[in-house]
Amino acid sequence: MQNFVYALIQVIHNFGAATVVGTAASALWLVRGDVAVQHRLALLAAAAWAIQAASGALFGITTFYFEGHLPDIHGIAVDALLIKISCAVAGFILAVIYAKSDSGWAKDKQLLIWRALLTLGVVALGSAAFLRWFS
Numbered sequence: 391m392q393n394f395v396y397a398l399i400q401v402i403h404n405f406g407a408a409t410v411v412g413t414a415a416s417a418l419w420l421v422r423g424d425v426a427v428q429h430r431l432a433l434l435a436a437a438a439w440a441i442q443a444a445s446g447a448l449f450g451i452t453t454f455y456f457e458g459h460l461p462d463i464h465g466i467a468v469d470a471l472l473i474k475i476s477c478a479v480a481g482f483i484l485a486v487i488y489a490k491s492d493s494g495w496a497k498d499k500q501l502l503i504w505r506a507l508l509t510l511g512v513v514a515l516g517s518a519a520f521l522r523w524f525s
């Protein structure tokens with residue numbers, strides 16, 4: 391049962407990871423200049439970053455529920471997790487700010503935010519590999 395719950399959370403977490411990277415990449419390369427679509431992508435990105443944080447927390451809650459303690463991780467795994475949490479917080483805030491204010495922004499400022507969001511997604515996805523293999 392515990393593994394089944396982890397797997398369900400992982401499904402959500404994996405699609406969230408694909409979405410945070412995919413929305414920024416799409417905004418930069420597929421719909422560059424289309425303000426309306428980019429606005430919707432920013433809303434989707436904000437939701438995906440929030441889902442990443444929530445589903446990530448659910449991994450820990452599940453371990454606690456079934457085993458009575460939080461996951462036992464050290465060193466590089468903790469560093470990787472802290473990086474992912476920082477990326478999720480920064481990504482969510484940036485995406486929300488973008489969605490609320492993009493209409494009044496110059497093109498280069500919008501570009502800068504999408505580049506930052508893509509960087510955060512890539513860094514978080516890279517950190518996931520280190521969390522996985524050092525825990």
Ligand code: HEM
Binds near residue numbers: 406
């Ligand atoms: C608050 C933020 C986050 C928390 C607490 C969190 C937590 C976790 C945990 C506990 C795991 C399982 C690790 C293991 O298998 O040992 C995991 C896996 C994973 N996370 Fe996150 N995560 C967060 C954000 C993110 C973000 C932002 C991304 C990508 C953009 C991401 C991508 C992944 C991926 C791809 C895996 C699967 C790794 C694998 O098994 O190969 N996570 N995460």
